[in-house]
Amino acid sequence: MLTDFFILMKQELVITVIIFILLLLKIGKDLTNEQAINLANALLLVNCVAGLFLNHPGALFSGMFQTNALIVVEKNILSFGTLIVSLQASSWLKKHSHVLEFYILLLSTLLGMFFMISSGNLLMFYLGLELSSIPLAAMANFDLAKKQSSEAAMKFIISSAFASGLLLFGISMVYGATGTITLSEIAAHITGAPLQVFAFVLLLAGFAFKISVVPFHLWTADVYEGAPVAVTSYLSVISKGSVLFVFISVLYTAFKPMADTWYDMLFLLSVLTIIIGNLFAIRQNNIKRFLAFSSIAQIGFILVGITGSSQMAVASVVYFVLIYVFSNLAAFGVVALVSAVTGREQVSDYKGFYKTNPVLSWVLTIALFSLAGVPPTAGFFGKFFLLMSGAGKGNYILITIAALNMIISFYYYLRIVKAIFMDANDQPIERLVIPVYPRLALYICVAGIVITGLAGYVFDYIHSLSFGF
Amino acid sequence: MRVVALSGAVIQLALALAFLVIYWQKRAAGDQSPMLFEQDYIWFTPLNIHYHIGADGISIAMILLTAFVTVAGILVSWSMEKLNKEFFFLLIFLSMGAYGFFISLDLFTLFFFLEVAVIPKFLLIGIWGSGRKEYSAMKLALMLMGGSALVFVGLAGIYFNTTTTTGAHTFDLMQIAQMHIPLQVQKLFFPFAFIGFGIFTALFPFHTWVPDGHSSAPTAASMFLAGISMKLGGYGCLRVATYLMPDAAHAYSWIIILLATIAIIYGAFATMMQTDLKYINAYSSISHCGFVLLGIGMLTKTAIAGAVMQMVSHGLMTALFFAAIGMLYDRTHTRQVAQLGGLLKVMPFIAAVFVIAGLCSLGLPGLSGFVAEVTVFMGSWQNADAAYRLATILACASIVVTAVYILRAMGKVIMGPLQVNGQNAPLHLGDAGWNEKAAAAILIIGIIAIGIAPFWLNELIGGATTNIIEKLSFR
Numbered sequence: 001m002l003t004d005f006f007i008l009m010k011q012e013l014v015i016t017v018i019i020f021i022l023l024l025l026k027i028g029k030d031l032t033n034e035q036a037i038n039l040a041n042a043l044l045l046v047n048c049v050a051g052l053f054l055n056h057p058g059a060l061f062s063g064m065f066q067t068n069a070l071i072v073v074e075k076n077i078l079s080f081g082t083l084i085v086s087l088q089a090s091s092w093l094k095k096h097s098h099v100l101e102f103y104i105l106l107l108s109t110l111l112g113m114f115f116m117i118s119s120g121n122l123l124m125f126y127l128g129l130e131l132s133s134i135p136l137a138a139m140a141n142f143d144l145a146k147k148q149s150s151e152a153a154m155k156f157i158i159s160s161a162f163a164s165g166l167l168l169f170g171i172s173m174v175y176g177a178t179g180t181i182t183l184s185e186i187a188a189h190i191t192g193a194p195l196q197v198f199a200f201v202l203l204l205a206g207f208a209f210k211i212s213v214v215p216f217h218l219w220t221a222d223v224y225e226g227a228p229v230a231v232t233s234y235l236s237v238i239s240k241g242s243v244l245f246v247f248i249s250v251l252y253t254a255f256k257p258m259a260d261t262w263y264d265m266l267f268l269l270s271v272l273t274i275i276i277g278n279l280f281a282i283r284q285n286n287i288k289r290f291l292a293f294s295s296i297a298q299i300g301f302i303l304v305g306i307t308g309s310s311q312m313a314v315a316s317v318v319y320f321v322l323i324y325v326f327s328n329l330a331a332f333g334v335v336a337l338v339s340a341v342t343g344r345e346q347v348s349d350y351k352g353f354y355k356t357n358p359v360l361s362w363v364l365t366i367a368l369f370s371l372a373g374v375p376p377t378a379g380f381f382g383k384f385f386l387l388m389s390g391a392g393k394g395n396y397i398l399i400t401i402a403a404l405n406m407i408i409s410f411y412y413y414l415r416i417v418k419a420i421f422m423d424a425n426d427q428p429i430e431r432l433v434i435p436v437y438p439r440l441a442l443y444i445c446v447a448g449i450v451i452t453g454l455a456g457y458v459f460d461y462i463h464s465l466s467f468g469f
Numbered sequence: 470m471r472v473v474a475l476s477g478a479v480i481q482l483a484l485a486l487a488f489l490v491i492y493w494q495k496r497a498a499g500d501q502s503p504m505l506f507e508q509d510y511i512w513f514t515p516l517n518i519h520y521h522i523g524a525d526g527i528s529i530a531m532i533l534l535t536a537f538v539t540v541a542g543i544l545v546s547w548s549m550e551k552l553n554k555e556f557f558f559l560l561i562f563l564s565m566g567a568y569g570f571f572i573s574l575d576l577f578t579l580f581f582f583l584e585v586a587v588i589p590k591f592l593l594i595g596i597w598g599s600g601r602k603e604y605s606a607m608k609l610a611l612m613l614m615g616g617s618a619l620v621f622v623g624l625a626g627i628y629f630n631t632t633t634t635t636g637a638h639t640f641d642l643m644q645i646a647q648m649h650i651p652l653q654v655q656k657l658f659f660p661f662a663f664i665g666f667g668i669f670t671a672l673f674p675f676h677t678w679v680p681d682g683h684s685s686a687p688t689a690a691s692m693f694l695a696g697i698s699m700k701l702g703g704y705g706c707l708r709v710a711t712y713l714m715p716d717a718a719h720a721y722s723w724i725i726i727l728l729a730t731i732a733i734i735y736g737a738f739a740t741m742m743q744t745d746l747k748y749i750n751a752y753s754s755i756s757h758c759g760f761v762l763l764g765i766g767m768l769t770k771t772a773i774a775g776a777v778m779q780m781v782s783h784g785l786m787t788a789l790f791f792a793a794i795g796m797l798y799d800r801t802h803t804r805q806v807a808q809l810g811g812l813l814k815v816m817p818f819i820a821a822v823f824v825i826a827g828l829c830s831l832g833l834p835g836l837s838g839f840v841a842e843v844t845v846f847m848g849s850w851q852n853a854d855a856a857y858r859l860a861t862i863l864a865c866a867s868i869v870v871t872a873v874y875i876l877r878a879m880g881k882v883i884m885g886p887l888q889v890n891g892q893n894a895p896l897h898l899g900d901a902g903w904n905e906k907a908a909a910a911i912l913i914i915g916i917i918a919i920g921i922a923p924f925w926l927n928e929l930i931g932g933a934t935t936n937i938i939e940k941l942s943f944r
Contacts, residue, residue, distance in 0.1 A: 312515060375584045381513075384577075384621075388516060391625045396657075399625060403618035410614045414591060414607060422595045422603055456512040463515040 008058045008067050011075050012118075014050045015111045018043045019104055026100045033099050037090050040103040041437065044083045051076045059120060063182055066120040070465040074245045074318060075114055081238045081325040082110050087441035088333045089230035092340045102142060105135040106234070113242035122171045122181040125246060129167070129210075133160045136239060140227040152226025159219035163209030170202030186254040192261065200255055204265060207250075210243040213303065214273040217296050221280075224292035229339050232288055233332035236295045241321040244299075248306060248314055256469055259309055263393070266307045271401055274300030278408040282415075285347050287335055290412070291328070294371060297409055298324065301386050304402050308389030311468035316385035319452075319462050323370065323382040326448035330367035333442050334360050341432055347416060352425035357432055361420050363442050370449045372413040373406060378453030385459065471547060474557035478539045478564070485529075485536040489929075492529050496932070503936050504574060504643065512577070517637045521575040525933040527777050530926065531571040531704055534784040537915050538696040539564040542689035544908035545792050549597070549687075556597060560689060563589040567697045571704060576624050576640040579709070583620065583669075583701060587613045590698065593690040594682060605678075605685035612678040616668030620705070623662030627713060630654045645713050646940060652716050659717030662710040663725070669702025671755045672762060673732035683751035688795025691747065695754050696788035700780045703761040707776065707937070711765055715941045718768060723856070725766030730860045732759035737870035746794045746804040749878055750787060753830060756867060757783045763864055764845040767857065770938040772848025777930045779845055782829070782837035782919055789912040790826040793819060796905050797882075801889045806881050810888035816900045820883045822909045827875045829916055832868055837919035840926075842868070 006013065021043065025031060031039070057068040086106065093099050112131030119125040137160065141153035175181050177196040178189035190196055205216060212220040224232045255262060277297030284290035305316045337360065339345050354361040370379035383406070391399045434442070452458050488506070495505055504523035512520045524532065542560060549556050566586030573579035587610060595606035624640070630650050633639045668675040679699075683691050711718040718725075736756030743749045757779065764776025796819045797812065798804050813820040829836040832843075849861040901909070919926050 315515065369588065374588050375581045380581070380584065384580075385513075385516070387621070388625060388628075391629060394629070396622065396626060400622050400661075403621050404615070406618050407611055407614045411607070411611055414610060417591075418595060418603055418607070421592060422606075456514070456518075460514045 004058060005060060007054055007056055008060055009065065010054060011047075011051050011072070011079070012111060012114050014047050015107050015114065018047060019107045019111070022100050022104050022107070026104070031100070033094050033096070036099040036103075037093055037437070040099070041083070041086055041090070044079070044086050048076070048079050048083050051079055063120040063184065064124045065115070065118050067118050068465075070314075070318070070462075070467070071117055071245075073462065073465060074117055074242075074321075077318070077322050077325060078110065078113060078117075078238050078242055081241070081329065082106065082234070084325070084329050084333075084441045084444060085230055085234045085238065087437040088233065088329065088336050089228075090437040091337060091435050092228060092230055096142070097144075098142075102139065105139050108135040109133075109139070109234075109239070113238070117242055117245050119246070120183055122174065122183065125250075126164070126167060126171060129243075130164060132239065132242065133164070133210075136160075136231075136235065139231045139234070140223060142231060143228045146226075148226035149228065150226075152223045155219050155226075156223045159209060159223075163206045163216075166202050166209065167206030170199050170204075170206055173199030173202060183250065183254045187256050190255065190257040192258055196258070197261060200258060200262065201265075203250070204262070207243060207247045208269065211240050211247065211299050212296055213269050213299055214276040214296065217273070217277070220296060221284075221289045221292040225286055225289045229288065229332060229336035232291075233329055233336065236291065236332070237325050237328050240295070240299065241325065244302060244317060244321060248317060251306065252309060252314065252468065259469075263307055263309070266303050267395065267398055270300050270303035270307065271398065272300075273297070273303060274402060274405045278405055278412070281412045282408070287345055287347050287350070287416075290347060290416075291331060291335070294409065294412065295328065297405070298371065300405075301383060301402060304390040304398060305386035307395070307398065308392045309468060310389060310392055311463065311466045312385070312392060313389040314466035314468050315459065315463035316382070316389045318466065319459050320382040320386055322458070322462075323378040323449070323452055326445045326452065327367050327370035327377070327379055330363055330442060330445035330449065331371065333438060333445060334364040334367070337432060337434065337438055338429055342429055344429060347419060349429060350416060350419045351423035352428035353420040356428050356430060360432065360434070360442075363446055365417050365420060366446055366449055368413045368416055372410050374410075376450070376454060378449050378451075381453040381459070470554045470557050471543065471549070474561055475540070475543050477561060478536070478543050481564070481568070482536040482540050485532045488524065489529055489533060492524070492526070492929070503933070507574070516577075517633070517639050518577045519575045519641060520578055521641060522569075522572040522578070523574045524572050525936070526928075526930040527704070527708070527933040528571045530777060530781050530930055531700060532568060534700065534781045534915075535564055535567045535571065535697050537911055538692055538784060538788045541788055541792060541908040541912050542692045542696075544904045544911075545692065545795055546687065546689040547902075547904040549689075551597060556593070559589040559593050560693065563593070563693055564697070567701060570701050574642045576627065576642060576645075576709065579642075579705070580617070580620060580624055583705070584614075584617050586698060586701060587617065590682070590686075590690065590694060593693075594686045597687040597690065598685040599687070600685045601681070602685045605681040609678045609682035612668055612675065616665045616675070616702070619661045619665030619668070620709075621665075623658045623665055623710070626654060626658030626661065642708070642713070650714060655714040655717035656720060659710055659714045659721060662714070663706055663721070666702045666705030666710060667728075667762065670699050670706065670761060671732065671758045672702075673728045673735060673755075673759070676732060676736075676755045679755055680748055680751040683754070683791075684745060684747040688791060688798075691791040691795070692788040695750070695791060696784040699754065699758055700784055703758065703765070703776065703780045706762065707765050707773065711768075712937050712940055718941065722766045722768055725762060726857060726860045729759045729762035729766055730863055732756065733763065733864045733867045734870075737867040737874070740874045741870065743874075744806050746797070746806060746878065746882070747791070749806075749874060750790045750794065753871065753874070754783070754787055756871065757787070757830070760842060760845050760864065763860070764848060767849045767852045768941055769848045769851040770934055771851060772845055773937060774927060774930055774934045775841060775844030775846075775848045777934065778837075778919070778923070778926060779841035781926065782841040782916070785912050785915045785919075786826055786829040786836075786838055789822065789909060789916065790830065792905070792908055792912065793823040793826055796901055797823070800899065803889070806878050808889065809882045810885045811883070812887070812889075813883045814887050818901045818906060818909075822901075822913070823883060824879060825913055825916070827879045829920070831872045831875045835917070835920045837916045837923075840919055840923040844927075
């Protein structure tokens, strides 16, 4: 039993240990920022590597906590993404007075996400969710001198609290309607009664808040704009990815008998999300807001994939999140660097960027192409598989709308590319020196963007672990 | 960098010629399999996606075209100064997309390469272009992306209506060709695939990117755009839409013919109104690509062979035309017909190139344009339907209009009193350099090789068109 406990919860335990190490160091020893960053990155690397070994499927605490090969892969994607975020944050954190706290909060959220993904019970899921979102609010406030940052944190905590309220209400309704909150047992009690549909809608709304699906997206842009770039990238990729993973498993296991009902809802939500996300993204001038709306549109595409409800669908969503980690973090990496050195965050600031910073320009361009879904970047494969899994249900209207919306998204990504390469600027961003850690992170991202797509093995592997019905 | 690019392109050309020779040898040895040089690797197992490539006569012809235009395009931009590394990289990248597209036998691979070819065009036009370059680049990229989006829906529709022996769906072109896709499905997805590819080849009314894109692009990019990129669409219309969905092709052929005829006539008359040399060639490209679609829409063997020949011929001819215009513009800094005159006196070589391209465009016997157009018309006439014959007659008549605008432009620019930018004083304008001469020579060799001895091209594509026709008539 005890070995089971240690092995199955290995990833969570590693993170807990790291948190305690950092906490003790904070109390006991004065580290310079440099040392703290080095140490934290090293520990995160250890966490990533540790995730690769000794993985067994199993369940603990009478099914409250469960793990299997797919869950391990999902967690590994998240820890890897966190490492990249942390590498990118280093140039911003260097000047910050609370480096260790940042990492403690960061890892707490990651721990929460891990518990959330592994949850076999809605209560456990809720605990994990809260553990992940409360420290996130503190992180959003981490630009201590900026008012905008506190505003972002405030908005985030309020909308999170609201979403949590909806979720809790939904969970209690589920309990009332089915008599259980264990995910694997709910399906047996689902009859499609109105009360159950009501409970499901509440749950769906809670999830939709977390992954910012239209019409529950209104907090996204403001929070993204106000929060420090590192936190924004973490929010947009890691936090959303983890909720998506849980969302799929809740839909595909607990609410499997209601598939027809939620298919229609997801159809509507995905179309709305793609269109609204796209239309708003066109009009953004702040690059963080722009990326916020583009990420909303991306979520819409992911929902198209989720509607497929096949093994292919799960595989394509996990695969897309992996690609999204690389592409979005590459884009945010460049934005973070520019913002940390010059403080400029407008799209128009990137005019003439290529003349002064060719390397960063190419990285940003490749990242944007990957987000837009242009081959040979991985984004093309990700989008292609999402849409194919959506088309697997035979709903060609949905994928036609999605495919046509790719054109709109293409427009606004190209707008940035145009600014970088073609527009003239009197005051371009000066030549930036790229420090070691961010450089490493950017190279990893670009390599990921190129390799995860072209190497068919990655998708095959994820597909072999996936489930569906 | 330019040396690397050129040597790479020359190697590609040599390889393409080698493939041609090997292809002939294999055929002569009695190898009757529809595709030669096949390579098949599994890429994504869950979706049964393969990296499957191979070539038949049509592919070989298109590869040759791509190789010719690539070499010529690189030679023409030999003196490109601005960001030259990026420029040549993008040119090669674009040609890679085209090569990959023409040899793909898996619809996924095909779609992959189709989209690969879009982005370099955007950057080439936007960075190195002239005039309203950002607008044109964006318009072109968005319209072509729209085309690919439609193609994607078409391909997804085909995919989910196939079943292999193992019960899985497939993207494999040769396997799908053996299956029968239900008529209703064909009728639903044929328009997506055909219009999607049609946008690439300037199908009316989706031709509007052509004039803007071509006129803003730098010379080499114009050559690639008109010479190669527009052929991606024609090839896709033929190989994917028509070949895989023959029943729908029969059902909708009247629409294709209608649109193609409109494109031919509208393109020809719109060209008459143009005063800028690049616009003249761009609009005439719309008209000429109309012949490709007309040939495909007629669904007879000769017409389809003619469509393929027209693709090759138009690719070479329009690339040559754009090369000549680029050379003129480099020296005179204007492309307005009204401001040029008598250039034969100061730059005889360029003027000669210009004349050859023009004559090929209007279909002078002995050059490739004549061969291709006549084949299309002969094939079209075989389709005995009265309305189709009317379309053929109208298309034939458009050649007169072509002759008018080509001869008028040439007469003004080449002959008459020497004039540049409206000034009478003769300027010290040099004739073509070695690189420009080489570029023009390569393309002219191609044009004349087809024009004088069309049988080799006809034989080359004959087997492939027979396959397509068998599929089309077997219902």
